[in-house]
Amino acid sequence: MNKTPLPTDRAGRLAALRARIRALEGRGAGLAIPPVRLGPAFDRLLGEDGLARAALHELAGPAATLFALAIVRAGLDRPGLLVWCLDEAGVSARGLPWPPGLVARGIDPGRLLLVRAPHATALAGAVEEALASPAASVVVAELARAGLGLTRRLQLAVERGGGLGLLLRPAADPSPSAASTRWWVAPLPVGEGSPGLRLELRRARNGAEGVAEVRVDERTLALHPLATLADPEAAAPGPAQRWALARG
Amino acid sequence: MGGPRLFAVNPAAATLRLVPGLRLTDARAACPRLRVLPAAPEEDARALEALALWCTRWSPRVAVDGTEGLMLDVLGCAHLWGGEAGLLAAVGRAFEQLGLEQRAALADRRLAARIWARFGPGGILPDPRALDPLPVEALEPGEEAGEALRRLGLRTIADLRRLPRSALARRFGLALAARLDLLEGGAEPPFVPLAEPARFSARIAWPEPIATQAGIECACGKLARDLCRALERAGQGARRVVLGLHRVDGQIARLEAGTSRPSRDPDHLLRLFRHRLDGLELGFGVELAILEAPETVALSAEQPELGGTADARAVAVLVDRLTARLGAERVLRPEPVASHVPERAVRWCPAGVEPKPGPWPASLLRPLRLFERSLPVRALAIVPDGPPLRLDGPIAGRVIAASGPERILPEWWRPEDAGIRPRDFFRVRLEDGRELWCVREGLWGEAAPPAWRLLGSFA
Numbered sequence: 207m208n209k210t211p212l213p214t215d216r217a218g219r220l221a222a223l224r225a226r227i228r229a230l231e232g233r234g235a236g237l238a239i240p241p242v243r244l245g246p247a248f249d250r251l252l253g254e255d256g257l258a259r260a261a262l263h264e265l266a267g268p269a270a271t272l273f274a275l276a277i278v279r280a281g282l283d284r285p286g287l288l289v290w291c292l293d294e295a296g297v298s299a300r301g302l303p304w305p306p307g308l309v310a311r312g313i314d315p316g317r318l319l320l321v322r323a324p325h326a327t328a329l330a331g332a333v334e335e336a337l338a339s340p341a342a343s344v345v346v347a348e349l350a351r352a353g354l355g356l357t358r359r360l361q362l363a364v365e366r367g368g369g370l371g372l373l374l375r376p377a378a379d380p381s382p383s384a385a386s387t388r389w390w391v392a393p394l395p396v397g398e399g400s401p402g403l404r405l406e407l408r409r410a411r412n413g414a415e416g417v418a419e420v421r422v423d424e425r426t427l428a429l430h431p432l433a434t435l436a437d438p439e440a441a442a443p444g445p446a447q448r449w450a451l452a453r454g
Numbered sequence: 455m456g457g458p459r460l461f462a463v464n465p466a467a468a469t470l471r472l473v474p475g476l477r478l479t480d481a482r483a484a485c486p487r488l489r490v491l492p493a494a495p496e497e498d499a500r501a502l503e504a505l506a507l508w509c510t511r512w513s514p515r516v517a518v519d520g521t522e523g524l525m526l527d528v529l530g531c532a533h534l535w536g537g538e539a540g541l542l543a544a545v546g547r548a549f550e551q552l553g554l555e556q557r558a559a560l561a562d563r564r565l566a567a568r569i570w571a572r573f574g575p576g577g578i579l580p581d582p583r584a585l586d587p588l589p590v591e592a593l594e595p596g597e598e599a600g601e602a603l604r605r606l607g608l609r610t611i612a613d614l615r616r617l618p619r620s621a622l623a624r625r626f627g628l629a630l631a632a633r634l635d636l637l638e639g640g641a642e643p644p645f646v647p648l649a650e651p652a653r654f655s656a657r658i659a660w661p662e663p664i665a666t667q668a669g670i671e672c673a674c675g676k677l678a679r680d681l682c683r684a685l686e687r688a689g690q691g692a693r694r695v696v697l698g699l700h701r702v703d704g705q706i707a708r709l710e711a712g713t714s715r716p717s718r719d720p721d722h723l724l725r726l727f728r729h730r731l732d733g734l735e736l737g738f739g740v741e742l743a744i745l746e747a748p749e750t751v752a753l754s755a756e757q758p759e760l761g762g763t764a765d766a767r768a769v770a771v772l773v774d775r776l777t778a779r780l781g782a783e784r785v786l787r788p789e790p791v792a793s794h795v796p797e798r799a800v801r802w803c804p805a806g807v808e809p810k811p812g813p814w815p816a817s818l819l820r821p822l823r824l825f826e827r828s829l830p831v832r833a834l835a836i837v838p839d840g841p842p843l844r845l846d847g848p849i850a851g852r853v854i855a856a857s858g859p860e861r862i863l864p865e866w867w868r869p870e871d872a873g874i875r876p877r878d879f880f881r882v883r884l885e886d887g888r889e890l891w892c893v894r895e896g897l898w899g900e901a902a903p904p905a906w907r908l909l910g911s912f913a
Contacts, residue, residue, distance in 0.1 A: 268888060269913035271822055285765060287772070301825040301910055305788040305800050308822065309814040319805055320786040321776055328780060331729070335775050341768035393887025393913055398855050401889055401912065424818050 242281045262371040267391035279427040281370045286343025289336040291321040293329040296348040337363040357384040461493035514651030565636045586612035599626040652746035656680035663739025677745035678720035691716025691753030700742035714806035715770035716753040726778040773805045821891040821910030833906040838898040851884035
């Protein structure tokens with residue numbers, strides 16, 4: 207551990223100490239890489255880490271693909287491939303990511319590498335390979351089942367590679383996992399206009415939980431929070447910090 | 455004179471004076487308890503070829519010679535076995551361990567070696583004159599010429615050598631004279647080995663067979679480092695590598711892998727094989743491992759390229775590893791196709807080949823995911839060409855918003871599109887928020903009512 211002297215001011219000192227703790231936790235690799243920012247409201251929720259790189263994030267629910275692509279669009283600001291891994295069961299249940307749809311939303315299909323594994327076991331191996339590669343800037347993995355052991359392995363791989371790992375699943379998986387955050391993504395019936403999403407942060411490393419209702423700007427895949435109906439402070443107290451997103 | 459005949463006999467049958475060519479009925483008369491199996495010349499040929507590959511342990515240049523011979527070019531190889539006698543002894547021992555009979559001969563000229571092995575005692579041909587007492591059949595004169603030779607009392611090669619060559623050619627044909635010339639120093643036809651030896655290869659042979667995964671992996675690491683050193687000296691990078699594991703029982707396990715960019719990184723090459731070593735059947739062990747790079751291209755030391763060299767190399771490494779794991783048809787990159795039929799707009803190409811960059815059609819009416827097979831669905835829609843109001847089927851719900859129709863006609867100039875009806879595409883949002891891409895095939899007023907299908911989803 208390097209013993210660089212701490213900065214004298216309070217804020218700098220805090221940041222330096224936090225960095226040391228994170229290095230002890232084995233998340234040092236992610237520190238040098240700026241996190242993915244989804245907008246100021248999300249930063250408030252996720253802490254200063256944003257959506258950390260060199261980390262796994264679990265996105266489940268019927269609209270997980272759209273949220274995943276919003277993250278992909280933000281995460282592809284660094285050079286590298288978008289590696290999309292799924293097995294044949296996933297292909298027949300949900301279909302393939304489709305370049306004409308991606309390009310309209312600002313994701314360059316030239317950076318897409320599609321991995322079609324024959325079955326779940328081969329898929330897990332391929333995902334690990336992709337996460338561990340420095341060539342992959344974002345890896346989307348449609349793993350239907352991943353327990354603590356597998357996610358731990360994938361977490362170690364993504365720390366080597368330094369990319370962003372997104373585990374995409376159709377259904378909620380209650381099993382424990384080593385992912386940094388876990389989201390439930392449902393479509394929001396918003397009538398005309400751009401599609402809406404209800405994002406529920408079910409678990410995060412910093413202990414945050416909460417729900418956000420957003421509209422997705424389809425040309426940029428930016429997430430714009432909908433006006434909140436109730437004041438977050440006045441809402442019923444939950445077990446953890448509750449939050450809501452304000453416009454702007 | 456019909457009926458099956460003996461094709462080959464074993465030593466026990468030979469003691470009963472059964473010879474190949476004898477009719478089966480005659481053979482059965484001589485030995486009623488004879489066991490007969492149908493001949494399988496194709497399988498024999500395959501086995502002989504496998505045996506030839508196995509012989510690459512002594513020389514990289516090996517060829518199949520006829521239906522029961524192998525020819526090895528051992529120029530420059532013999533000293534590795536302690537001289538020519540040592541080489542022949544090693545060949546004899548190895549064949550004996552395989553349980554195969556052989557007679558090996560070694561000579562300066564291929565035909566001489568062949569005759570010495572088949573008609574002589576075998577071993578090293580001491581002197582070209584040693585062939586003299588062998589019968590003329592060794593030169594394969596053919597049916598007619600053989601008969602003529604016999605009638606004239608020309609029985610040995612020496613008898614032929616005494617004749618003037620021109621008379622020989624006139625009487626018995628050019629082929630026989632040419633073969634006699636071959637024995638004495640005429641130009642030999644080029645030797646065509648089974649596989650041209652790779653310019654770059656590394657090998658390890660063990661005195662005791664290795665039967666553990668860890669041992670093989672460790673050896674492969676060393677092979678990869680040796681191979682890459684040789685490649686680096688020559689300024690080359692491997693495009694294809696082949697690992698051959700020679701098992702004690704004579705089987706050869708061959709693993710092959712390609713690289714999308716020339717490479718001489720030992721770790722990279724090793725990774726292409728490592729996971730495939732896991733499931734490999736090692737039998738009683740491996741005694742020889744050979745790693746070859748049959749295809750190489752020039753690769754400069756530093757690879758000074760424009761923009762993000764390390765990046766491109768990392769991409770190539772990732773693609774190669776995934777391809778080695780899953781196969782080229784499972785690691786893909788998209789390529790645009792100039793077709794306005796949506797299902798034809800994308801071609802998925804193996805990622806090892808650089809995809810054609812191209813303008814992609816961009817429209818927000820295109821979904822994020824396309825189903826591989828569209829789903830039939832029932833729909834309630836405004837006649838004649840309104841959007842659906844309600845979907846029923848695998849995915850059901852009331853439609854709260856829709857955009858469309860976008861009419862796409864079939865590509866009538868393609869024969870497979872004959873009979874396809876015009877299609878109207880809609881993007882619909884259901885009451886639970888899901889968004890789908892659905893299509894109505896056909897128009898109202900046609901003989902068959904329109905059919906609805908789901909093609910993709912927007913989330």
